[in-house]
Amino acid sequence: MNLAELQRIYEQPFFTLIQQARAVYVEHWKTDQIQLCTLLSIKTGGCSEDCGYCSQSARNGGKLPLTPLMEKCAVLEKAKEAVDNGSTRFCMGAAWKGVRDGEAKFEHVLDIIRDVAKLGIEVCVTLGNLTATEARKLKEAGVTSYNHNLDTSPEFYPKIVTSHTYQDRLNTIQAVREAGMALCCGGIIGMGETETDRLKLLEVLTNLDPLPESAPINCLVPMPGTPMADLPPVDIFELVRLIATTRIALPKAKVRLSAGRSTLTREAQALALFAGANSIFYGDRLLTSDNPGVDQDRELLDDLNLVPQVPHQSMAVS
Ligand code: SAM
Ligand code: DTB
Ligand code: SF4
Numbered sequence: 317m318n319l320a321e322l323q324r325i326y327e328q329p330f331f332t333l334i335q336q337a338r339a340v341y342v343e344h345w346k347t348d349q350i351q352l353c354t355l356l357s358i359k360t361g362g363c364s365e366d367c368g369y370c371s372q373s374a375r376n377g378g379k380l381p382l383t384p385l386m387e388k389c390a391v392l393e394k395a396k397e398a399v400d401n402g403s404t405r406f407c408m409g410a411a412w413k414g415v416r417d418g419e420a421k422f423e424h425v426l427d428i429i430r431d432v433a434k435l436g437i438e439v440c441v442t443l444g445n446l447t448a449t450e451a452r453k454l455k456e457a458g459v460t461s462y463n464h465n466l467d468t469s470p471e472f473y474p475k476i477v478t479s480h481t482y483q484d485r486l487n488t489i490q491a492v493r494e495a496g497m498a499l500c501c502g503g504i505i506g507m508g509e510t511e512t513d514r515l516k517l518l519e520v521l522t523n524l525d526p527l528p529e530s531a532p533i534n535c536l537v538p539m540p541g542t543p544m545a546d547l548p549p550v551d552i553f554e555l556v557r558l559i560a561t562t563r564i565a566l567p568k569a570k571v572r573l574s575a576g577r578s579t580l581t582r583e584a585q586a587l588a589l590f591a592g593a594n595s596i597f598y599g600d601r602l603l604t605s606d607n608p609g610v611d612q613d614r615e616l617l618d619d620l621n622l623v624p625q626v627p628h629q630s631m632a633v634s
Contacts, residue, residue: 317522317565322515326561330553334591337560341592344567350589350617351570351625352598353405353440354398358428359385359421360604363411365444368476369467369507371539371604372411379541380604385410385421388428395432401598401610402624406432407440407463409603413480414445414488417453426457433458436627440500445480445488451495461498461530464488469516472509489524498529502572505558506536506550514558522565531562531569533593535576537605550576552584556591563592570595578606582616589620 325333341347360383366375391408398406408428415422425443433439441454442463454462466485467473473482492499501524503517521528535555538545562571573593577585600609608616617623 317519319512319515319519322518322522322561322565323512325564326511326515326557330557333557333560334587337563337592338590340564340567341594345594346625347594348622349594349625350622351405351572351595352401352403353407353572353595354394354401354403354599355407355409355597355602355607356386356391356394356398357383357411357601357603358391358408358425359383359410359412361411364413364479366477366479367467368543369504369536369539370411371542373542376539376542385424386428388424388431391428392431392435395435395437398599399435399437403437403598404625404627405438405440405461405595406435407442407597408432409442409463410444412444415443415450417447417449422450422453426453429454429457429459442500445484446491447487448491448494451488451491451497455495455497459497461500462492463500463530463532464492465502465504465532465534466517466520467503468507468509469513470520471516472507472513476507493526499524499526500530500532500572501528502530502532502534502574504534504536504575505555506538506547506576507544508547511554511557515561518558518562518565527566528569530572530595531566532572532574533559533562534574535579537575537578537602539605549579552580552587555580555584556587559588559593560591572596575602575605577608582619585616586620589622594625 361380362382438460440461572595
Protein backbone atom coordinates (compact mmCIF):
# COMPACT_ATOMS: atom_id res chain seq x y z
CA MET A 317 0.00 0.00 0.00
CA ASN A 318 1.16 3.54 -0.50
CA LEU A 319 0.99 6.41 1.96
CA ALA A 320 -2.08 8.00 0.34
CA GLU A 321 -4.05 4.75 0.60
CA LEU A 322 -3.06 4.33 4.23
CA GLN A 323 -3.98 7.93 4.99
CA ARG A 324 -7.42 7.43 3.44
CA ILE A 325 -8.00 4.47 5.75
CA TYR A 326 -6.53 6.13 8.85
CA GLU A 327 -8.37 9.43 8.44
CA GLN A 328 -11.88 7.96 8.18
CA PRO A 329 -14.33 8.84 10.94
CA PHE A 330 -13.18 6.91 14.02
CA PHE A 331 -16.15 4.54 14.24
CA THR A 332 -16.10 3.85 10.49
CA LEU A 333 -12.42 2.95 10.80
CA ILE A 334 -12.85 0.55 13.71
CA GLN A 335 -15.91 -1.03 12.08
CA GLN A 336 -13.90 -1.67 8.93
CA ALA A 337 -10.97 -3.04 10.94
CA ARG A 338 -13.29 -5.27 12.95
CA ALA A 339 -14.79 -6.70 9.74
CA VAL A 340 -11.31 -7.55 8.44
CA TYR A 341 -10.44 -9.08 11.80
CA VAL A 342 -13.60 -11.21 11.93
CA GLU A 343 -12.94 -12.44 8.37
CA HIS A 344 -9.40 -13.62 9.07
CA TRP A 345 -9.17 -14.60 12.73
CA LYS A 346 -10.95 -16.31 15.60
CA THR A 347 -11.80 -13.14 17.46
CA ASP A 348 -12.30 -14.86 20.81
CA GLN A 349 -8.66 -15.98 20.86
CA ILE A 350 -5.59 -13.99 21.68
CA GLN A 351 -1.98 -15.08 21.53
CA LEU A 352 -0.09 -14.78 24.79
CA CYS A 353 3.66 -14.29 24.36
CA THR A 354 6.28 -14.33 27.05
CA LEU A 355 9.29 -12.08 26.76
CA LEU A 356 12.64 -12.68 28.41
CA SER A 357 15.69 -10.48 28.32
CA ILE A 358 18.54 -12.99 28.09
CA LYS A 359 21.25 -10.30 28.02
CA THR A 360 20.44 -6.92 29.47
CA GLY A 361 22.03 -3.50 29.08
CA GLY A 362 25.43 -2.28 27.95
CA CYS A 363 24.44 -2.07 24.27
CA SER A 364 26.75 -0.18 21.91
CA GLU A 365 23.83 1.40 20.01
CA ASP A 366 22.30 4.81 20.71
CA CYS A 367 18.58 4.14 20.20
CA GLY A 368 16.99 7.11 21.95
CA TYR A 369 14.09 5.17 23.46
CA CYS A 370 16.09 2.29 24.90
CA SER A 371 17.15 1.84 28.51
CA GLN A 372 19.70 -0.74 27.40
CA SER A 373 21.93 1.58 25.40
CA ALA A 374 25.27 2.13 27.15
CA ARG A 375 25.01 5.72 25.91
CA ASN A 376 21.77 6.40 27.80
CA GLY A 377 23.03 7.10 31.31
CA GLY A 378 20.36 5.05 33.07
CA LYS A 379 20.93 3.07 36.22
CA LEU A 380 20.05 -0.23 34.64
CA PRO A 381 21.78 -3.22 36.24
CA LEU A 382 23.77 -5.01 33.51
CA THR A 383 23.09 -8.72 33.22
CA PRO A 384 25.39 -10.99 31.22
CA LEU A 385 24.04 -13.63 28.84
CA MET A 386 21.89 -16.00 30.92
CA GLU A 387 22.75 -19.64 31.49
CA LYS A 388 20.72 -22.14 29.50
CA CYS A 389 19.09 -23.77 32.53
CA ALA A 390 17.77 -20.41 33.79
CA VAL A 391 16.30 -19.60 30.37
CA LEU A 392 14.72 -23.05 30.13
CA GLU A 393 13.09 -22.60 33.50
CA LYS A 394 11.47 -19.37 32.27
CA ALA A 395 10.43 -20.99 28.99
CA LYS A 396 8.74 -23.89 30.83
CA GLU A 397 6.92 -21.40 33.06
CA ALA A 398 5.74 -19.64 29.90
CA VAL A 399 4.34 -22.89 28.46
CA ASP A 400 2.62 -23.66 31.78
CA ASN A 401 1.08 -20.18 31.86
CA GLY A 402 -0.55 -20.60 28.46
CA SER A 403 1.91 -18.67 26.33
CA THR A 404 2.38 -20.08 22.84
CA ARG A 405 5.35 -17.90 21.97
CA PHE A 406 8.57 -17.35 23.87
CA CYS A 407 10.59 -14.33 22.78
CA MET A 408 14.18 -13.92 23.89
CA GLY A 409 15.76 -10.48 23.55
CA ALA A 410 19.40 -9.44 23.79
CA ALA A 411 20.89 -5.95 24.06
CA TRP A 412 23.25 -6.37 21.15
CA LYS A 413 23.97 -4.47 17.97
CA GLY A 414 23.97 -7.90 16.39
CA VAL A 415 25.49 -11.39 16.44
CA ARG A 416 28.26 -12.89 14.34
CA ASP A 417 28.85 -16.50 13.42
CA GLY A 418 31.79 -18.00 15.30
CA GLU A 419 31.36 -15.85 18.42
CA ALA A 420 31.00 -17.83 21.65
CA LYS A 421 27.90 -15.84 22.60
CA PHE A 422 26.20 -16.81 19.33
CA GLU A 423 26.98 -20.51 19.90
CA HIS A 424 25.56 -20.19 23.40
CA VAL A 425 22.33 -18.65 22.08
CA LEU A 426 22.01 -21.40 19.45
CA ASP A 427 22.39 -23.98 22.21
CA ILE A 428 19.63 -22.29 24.25
CA ILE A 429 17.34 -22.11 21.20
CA ARG A 430 17.74 -25.83 20.43
CA ASP A 431 16.43 -26.73 23.88
CA VAL A 432 13.66 -24.11 24.03
CA ALA A 433 12.41 -25.34 20.65
CA LYS A 434 11.89 -28.83 22.14
CA LEU A 435 9.25 -27.42 24.52
CA GLY A 436 6.69 -27.03 21.75
CA ILE A 437 6.36 -23.27 21.82
CA GLU A 438 7.00 -20.75 19.06
CA VAL A 439 10.55 -19.52 19.45
CA CYS A 440 11.16 -15.88 18.68
CA VAL A 441 14.47 -14.10 19.15
CA THR A 442 15.56 -10.52 18.78
CA LEU A 443 19.33 -10.23 18.76
CA GLY A 444 19.99 -7.24 16.49
CA ASN A 445 21.65 -7.36 13.08
CA LEU A 446 22.25 -10.65 11.26
CA THR A 447 23.75 -11.72 7.97
CA ALA A 448 22.61 -14.72 5.94
CA THR A 449 24.88 -17.17 7.82
CA GLU A 450 23.62 -16.30 11.30
CA ALA A 451 20.03 -16.26 10.05
CA ARG A 452 20.41 -19.76 8.57
CA LYS A 453 21.91 -21.09 11.82
CA LEU A 454 19.12 -19.57 13.91
CA LYS A 455 16.54 -21.18 11.67
CA GLU A 456 18.32 -24.55 11.87
CA ALA A 457 18.45 -24.28 15.67
CA GLY A 458 14.65 -23.94 15.80
CA VAL A 459 13.81 -20.23 15.67
CA THR A 460 10.34 -19.82 14.21
CA SER A 461 10.30 -16.03 14.09
CA TYR A 462 12.81 -13.19 14.23
CA ASN A 463 11.79 -9.86 15.75
CA HIS A 464 13.48 -6.89 14.14
CA ASN A 465 11.51 -3.67 14.32
CA LEU A 466 11.84 -0.81 11.89
CA ASP A 467 10.37 1.28 14.70
CA THR A 468 9.36 4.37 12.68
CA SER A 469 9.50 6.01 9.24
CA PRO A 470 12.76 6.05 7.25
CA GLU A 471 12.79 9.85 7.63
CA PHE A 472 12.38 9.93 11.41
CA TYR A 473 14.71 7.00 12.13
CA PRO A 474 17.98 9.03 12.00
CA LYS A 475 16.49 11.37 14.61
CA ILE A 476 16.21 8.52 17.14
CA VAL A 477 19.21 6.33 16.19
CA THR A 478 22.54 7.32 14.66
CA SER A 479 24.71 4.26 15.34
CA HIS A 480 23.06 2.19 12.61
CA THR A 481 20.79 2.92 9.67
CA TYR A 482 17.32 2.01 8.45
CA GLN A 483 19.03 0.19 5.59
CA ASP A 484 20.94 -1.95 8.15
CA ARG A 485 17.57 -2.96 9.60
CA LEU A 486 16.21 -3.77 6.12
CA ASN A 487 19.30 -5.88 5.35
CA THR A 488 18.69 -7.99 8.45
CA ILE A 489 15.05 -8.38 7.50
CA GLN A 490 16.14 -9.69 4.12
CA ALA A 491 18.54 -12.18 5.74
CA VAL A 492 15.70 -13.38 8.00
CA ARG A 493 13.47 -13.94 4.99
CA GLU A 494 16.11 -15.72 2.94
CA ALA A 495 16.65 -18.13 5.85
CA GLY A 496 12.92 -18.92 5.90
CA MET A 497 12.08 -17.53 9.34
CA ALA A 498 8.83 -15.71 9.99
CA LEU A 499 9.25 -11.99 10.50
CA CYS A 500 7.98 -9.99 13.46
CA CYS A 501 8.42 -6.34 12.56
CA GLY A 502 6.70 -3.25 13.89
CA GLY A 503 7.35 -0.01 15.66
CA ILE A 504 7.05 2.36 18.56
CA ILE A 505 4.72 5.32 18.83
CA GLY A 506 5.10 8.31 21.12
CA MET A 507 8.74 9.16 20.37
CA GLY A 508 7.90 12.61 18.95
CA GLU A 509 7.09 11.33 15.46
CA THR A 510 4.08 12.53 13.50
CA GLU A 511 1.06 10.42 12.60
CA THR A 512 2.42 10.52 9.03
CA ASP A 513 5.66 8.90 10.24
CA ARG A 514 3.59 6.06 11.70
CA LEU A 515 1.80 5.56 8.40
CA LYS A 516 5.10 5.70 6.53
CA LEU A 517 6.30 2.83 8.73
CA LEU A 518 3.14 0.94 7.73
CA GLU A 519 3.88 1.79 4.10
CA VAL A 520 7.29 0.12 4.42
CA LEU A 521 5.80 -2.89 6.22
CA THR A 522 3.08 -3.39 3.62
CA ASN A 523 5.68 -3.31 0.84
CA LEU A 524 7.83 -6.06 2.33
CA ASP A 525 7.60 -9.24 0.30
CA PRO A 526 6.55 -11.51 1.89
CA LEU A 527 4.54 -9.46 4.36
CA PRO A 528 5.47 -9.68 8.05
CA GLU A 529 3.59 -12.41 9.90
CA SER A 530 3.55 -10.28 12.99
CA ALA A 531 3.49 -6.55 13.66
CA PRO A 532 4.12 -5.33 17.20
CA ILE A 533 2.82 -1.87 18.02
CA ASN A 534 4.73 -0.56 21.03
CA CYS A 535 3.82 2.57 22.93
CA LEU A 536 6.96 4.26 24.13
CA VAL A 537 7.78 3.30 27.70
CA PRO A 538 9.62 6.48 28.76
CA MET A 539 12.63 4.99 30.50
CA PRO A 540 14.61 7.03 33.04
CA GLY A 541 18.03 8.08 31.73
CA THR A 542 16.98 8.08 28.06
CA PRO A 543 16.46 11.27 26.02
CA MET A 544 12.78 10.27 25.80
CA ALA A 545 12.24 9.93 29.55
CA ASP A 546 9.90 12.91 29.74
CA LEU A 547 7.80 12.43 26.63
CA PRO A 548 4.03 12.45 27.19
CA PRO A 549 1.92 9.33 26.65
CA VAL A 550 0.41 8.75 23.27
CA ASP A 551 -3.24 9.65 22.69
CA ILE A 552 -5.35 6.51 23.00
CA PHE A 553 -7.39 7.26 19.89
CA GLU A 554 -4.20 7.65 17.86
CA LEU A 555 -3.08 4.25 19.13
CA VAL A 556 -6.42 2.65 18.26
CA ARG A 557 -6.47 4.29 14.83
CA LEU A 558 -3.02 2.88 14.13
CA ILE A 559 -3.96 -0.60 15.31
CA ALA A 560 -7.12 -0.54 13.19
CA THR A 561 -5.17 0.66 10.14
CA THR A 562 -2.54 -2.04 10.71
CA ARG A 563 -5.26 -4.70 10.92
CA ILE A 564 -6.73 -3.51 7.61
CA ALA A 565 -3.34 -3.18 5.90
CA LEU A 566 -1.98 -6.50 7.19
CA PRO A 567 -5.09 -8.66 7.57
CA LYS A 568 -3.20 -11.91 8.12
CA ALA A 569 -0.59 -10.57 10.53
CA LYS A 570 -0.70 -10.99 14.28
CA VAL A 571 -1.05 -7.41 15.44
CA ARG A 572 0.59 -7.21 18.84
CA LEU A 573 -0.47 -4.70 21.46
CA SER A 574 3.05 -4.67 22.86
CA ALA A 575 4.95 -2.33 25.18
CA GLY A 576 3.13 0.32 27.15
CA ARG A 577 0.05 -1.59 28.31
CA SER A 578 0.84 -0.81 31.96
CA THR A 579 -0.28 2.76 31.43
CA LEU A 580 -3.38 1.91 29.38
CA THR A 581 -6.73 1.53 31.10
CA ARG A 582 -8.66 -1.72 30.76
CA GLU A 583 -11.14 0.08 28.51
CA ALA A 584 -8.36 1.36 26.27
CA GLN A 585 -6.93 -2.13 25.94
CA ALA A 586 -10.39 -3.52 25.17
CA LEU A 587 -10.80 -0.99 22.37
CA ALA A 588 -7.38 -1.83 20.93
CA LEU A 589 -8.25 -5.54 21.02
CA PHE A 590 -11.62 -4.87 19.40
CA ALA A 591 -9.96 -2.87 16.64
CA GLY A 592 -7.75 -5.77 15.66
CA ALA A 593 -4.90 -6.45 18.07
CA ASN A 594 -4.73 -10.19 18.74
CA SER A 595 -1.67 -10.69 20.85
CA ILE A 596 -0.17 -9.36 24.05
CA PHE A 597 2.98 -9.88 26.07
CA TYR A 598 2.00 -11.83 29.13
CA GLY A 599 3.98 -11.78 32.36
CA ASP A 600 5.10 -9.18 34.88
CA ARG A 601 8.09 -7.92 32.89
CA LEU A 602 8.84 -6.88 29.35
CA LEU A 603 12.62 -6.55 28.82
CA THR A 604 13.51 -3.90 31.39
CA SER A 605 10.11 -2.40 32.16
CA ASP A 606 6.91 -3.50 33.84
CA ASN A 607 3.99 -5.18 32.15
CA PRO A 608 0.56 -5.66 33.74
CA GLY A 609 0.60 -8.60 36.15
CA VAL A 610 -0.60 -12.03 35.09
CA ASP A 611 -3.60 -11.88 37.45
CA GLN A 612 -4.66 -8.52 36.07
CA ASP A 613 -4.41 -9.81 32.48
CA ARG A 614 -6.32 -13.01 33.30
CA GLU A 615 -9.11 -10.87 34.74
CA LEU A 616 -9.16 -8.62 31.68
CA LEU A 617 -9.30 -11.57 29.28
CA ASP A 618 -12.06 -13.20 31.34
CA ASP A 619 -14.09 -9.99 31.40
CA LEU A 620 -13.74 -9.70 27.61
CA ASN A 621 -14.50 -13.44 27.11
CA LEU A 622 -11.17 -13.91 25.37
CA VAL A 623 -9.24 -17.15 25.66
CA PRO A 624 -5.56 -17.83 25.03
CA GLN A 625 -4.88 -19.05 21.52
CA VAL A 626 -4.34 -22.79 21.47
CA PRO A 627 -0.89 -23.98 20.39
CA HIS A 628 -0.51 -24.71 16.70
CA GLN A 629 -0.89 -28.43 15.93
CA SER A 630 2.70 -28.67 14.75
CA MET A 631 3.79 -27.51 18.19
CA ALA A 632 3.23 -30.77 20.05
CA VAL A 633 4.94 -30.55 23.43
CA SER A 634 7.62 -33.20 23.87
N1 SAM B 1 18.88 -5.11 20.21
C1 SAM B 1 17.88 -5.68 19.41
C2 SAM B 1 17.28 -4.68 18.45
O1 SAM B 1 17.49 -3.49 18.61
O2 SAM B 1 16.57 -5.13 17.54
C3 SAM B 1 16.76 -6.36 20.20
C4 SAM B 1 16.24 -5.73 21.45
S1 SAM B 1 15.38 -4.18 21.26
C5 SAM B 1 15.16 -3.74 22.95
C6 SAM B 1 13.78 -4.67 20.63
C7 SAM B 1 12.73 -3.63 20.43
O3 SAM B 1 12.18 -3.23 21.67
C8 SAM B 1 13.11 -2.30 19.79
O4 SAM B 1 13.25 -2.36 18.41
C9 SAM B 1 11.92 -1.44 20.16
O5 SAM B 1 10.90 -1.57 19.20
C10 SAM B 1 11.44 -2.05 21.48
N2 SAM B 1 11.69 -1.12 22.61
C11 SAM B 1 12.86 -0.94 23.24
N3 SAM B 1 12.75 -0.02 24.22
C12 SAM B 1 11.47 0.41 24.19
C13 SAM B 1 10.74 1.37 24.94
N4 SAM B 1 11.31 2.09 25.90
N5 SAM B 1 9.44 1.54 24.65
C14 SAM B 1 8.84 0.81 23.68
N6 SAM B 1 9.49 -0.09 22.95
C15 SAM B 1 10.79 -0.30 23.17
C1 DTB C 1 8.71 -5.63 20.60
O1 DTB C 1 8.25 -5.11 19.57
N1 DTB C 1 8.47 -5.21 21.84
C2 DTB C 1 9.20 -6.00 22.80
C3 DTB C 1 9.83 -7.10 21.91
N2 DTB C 1 9.52 -6.68 20.59
C4 DTB C 1 11.25 -7.44 22.06
C5 DTB C 1 10.16 -5.17 23.59
C6 DTB C 1 9.49 -4.09 24.40
C7 DTB C 1 10.50 -3.41 25.26
C8 DTB C 1 9.89 -2.38 26.16
C9 DTB C 1 10.90 -1.66 26.98
C10 DTB C 1 11.66 -2.52 27.94
O2 DTB C 1 11.04 -3.35 28.67
O3 DTB C 1 12.87 -2.32 28.04
FE1 SF4 D 1 20.65 -1.88 21.67
FE2 SF4 D 1 18.41 -2.88 20.62
FE3 SF4 D 1 18.30 -1.12 22.67
FE4 SF4 D 1 19.05 -0.28 20.26
S1 SF4 D 1 17.02 -1.13 20.82
S2 SF4 D 1 20.06 0.20 22.23
S3 SF4 D 1 20.14 -2.05 19.49
S4 SF4 D 1 19.14 -3.16 22.73
